[in-house]
Amino acid sequence: MSVLSSALFAILLFHQGLAYLLEPNCKGHIELVYKIQAGENALGYHTPFMVSIYDNTRKFIAGGSLIHKRFVLTAGHVISKDLKFVRLGEKDRTCQNWNCSIVQEYLVDKAIGHPGNKLLFENDIGLLRLNAHVEYNKAIKPICIIVDDEVKFKDVKKLRAFGWGRTASTEKLSDVLKTILLNREDPSACELSVGATATDHQFCAASADGHGDTCPGDSGGPLVADFTYEGKMSYTQIGIVSYGSQSCNASSIYTDVASHQAWIAEMVHTHEEHLLFENCSSQWTGNIAVRLWETTILKRTVAGTLITDEFVVTVARAFQTNFTDIKVKGKYFEIEVAQIIKHPEFSHSRGSFKNNIALLKLKNKVKMSDLVKPICLAVNSFPSITFTALLEAYNRSVVGLQRINFTPTKDCSRTIGMPVESNQFCVEQPRDYKYKLPGSVMGTYKEVKDVMSYLLTGIISHVKYGMLVFTNVETYDDWIRKNIM
Structure with a gap:
């Protein structure tokens, strides 16, 4: 069999009923190491899929998620020619490699943006291909991405976001990984906060307790939830932090991963080593x-x-x-x-x-x-x-x-x-x-x-x-x- 084109791959994927986890060795059910107070500090969550993204001056740019041994999923709007490397296994960004042995750095050798990410961040999604295969261990492991057109996640109402963004509208970026619990809302709910209604490729969500939100610096980070697929419960990525209000205390827009699953699978297939x-x-x-x-x-x-x-x-x-x-x-x-x-x-x-x-x-x-x-x-x-x-x-x-x-x-x-x-x-x-x-x-x-x-x-x-x-x-x-x- 000769080279399989991307278009043919997409046709085979959905018209022959192929369905699978993008990376079978993905993160299982969420684990809590100790109790998190106020639901803000994420150090106690086992988040081996979290990725911090840096530019060529070693400045932190955004968050992302490890979805494959060579690919990181993030928001399309953070992709630029200045992206240089990512860090895996990182929770405290002040932890340097020399005294933080679990952290691994990989160079970005290719950035892949969605071609439809032009107007209102409608397809605000991108992939970073790394310069080497990631070595999985207890501290570094991918999040589950379900490739199945029958799975839509619309019934998943509670989602957890992770990121190093600002903790309030006037504060600096957080050095320590933070988390917040969000509720999925009606698409029109974002009209008041950001002046736009979530499209079919997005969804609207807000803090479950009415206090807080994802904030600048959280862009590209994952929204995740426990989800049962083929009889197994796994921590699964549902969304990507896209954009919201400057107040960081209102409903925000998130990229819907399920509506982009074909694109993700196609890009990984096209750009992975084979x-x-x-x-x-x-x-x-x-x-x-x-x-x-x-x-x-x-x-x-x-x-x-x-x-x-x-x-x-x-x-x-x-x-x-x-x-x-x-x-x-x-x-x-x-x-x-x-x-x-x-x-x-x-x-x-x-x-x-x-x-x-x-x-x-x-x-x-x-x-x-x-x-x-x-x-x-x-x-x-x-x-x-x-x-x-x-x-x-x-x-x-x-x-x-x-x-x-x-x-x-x-x-x-x-x-x-x-x-x-x-x-x-x-x-x-x-x-x-x-x-x-x-x-x-x-x-x-x-x-x-x-x-x-x-x-x-x-x-x-x-x-x-x-x-x-x-x-x-x-x-x-x-x-x-x-x-x-």
Whole structure:
């Protein structure tokens, strides 16, 4: 099965009746460690899903909730280019990492806002993708997000909000996590306090005892409640703090999570780490390394690599003139090329190549078998830190492919006399192995969704002064996906 588009995913999700918890390992029933007085201080609540969000000056921006091992849910209006990192396991923001061992920091590597968040905060929702998978523990665990179009939460009347916002309209932000119990109100109740009626994507709520409200600084934080789903009671996110009155003592507008569940699931599916093509492999039974994806082009002067059943990745430098009747040759197939897609910013000068990557669309799909399969390519992945090539030795007494590890050379630019670009990396050329053909693969062994795979990381761009310069294929995953859809 090839790449599953976001639109198709949404159709499958709701028209085939799929329903599930976004993260099965989510927070269970609420626990109280000790009694909270006045319902304000939240230190006694077990809130492992709470997230504090900071900008590039380390200034606190907003709250959020951990909903997945790589995603934080927050309000769309807090998303900006200045968002830098989040802290998990934090309750007291004066607690620094060095003396607060349970707190973990993660960088934000992508902010995803809802495209409909334009007028009156109607779709005031966003996701932050983190730069690494969160390690769950007792102090850090996601809140439950139910993905089921039959679940609406309208009968859930009492909700608990958490945040570090101001405790009154004139006070500074709270260092300590606070909480307040809210009652869901009629949508028109917010007309008096904020001059707007809650839409179908929002709801209106106010303090259960008539005193207090969420306040500036609480934006993005979760509204939660115990909810029974498929026979199990779990602490579930119902809403997101959106906006309210400056008095912090009246009804406010909250984003309705249930009406955005399809969007949340679609965005997580689209932007989480996964394989470009599921039916991929680089080994046989017994963990024998094989290059099932290997092809050659232009009379075996250039290597190509199957990344799906109808696309090959290779170097753009091979197609600097117009070719016709190009064929991709594998050990067990030979197929004509229907289209050459060079990177639009490919360039070369004095032996140096930039954006040296191209895709070849085949006229016919390759028939998959135990002898022919694409290489695995992870999208939305983390930068690789280890590199392994599957190579043949010049010495014929060495049988089969060898797993040869490489370390990128930091002073490569000085050796080759030209810059190594941010989307390239460089290693020393091995003496005893056949490894210099443009387009040849460098990979890494990594787990994707708990399955260990050999993943494509780069292809040889050019060789100079005994150094192999690679195009870092991982940095082109957006371009690759755009062109194979």
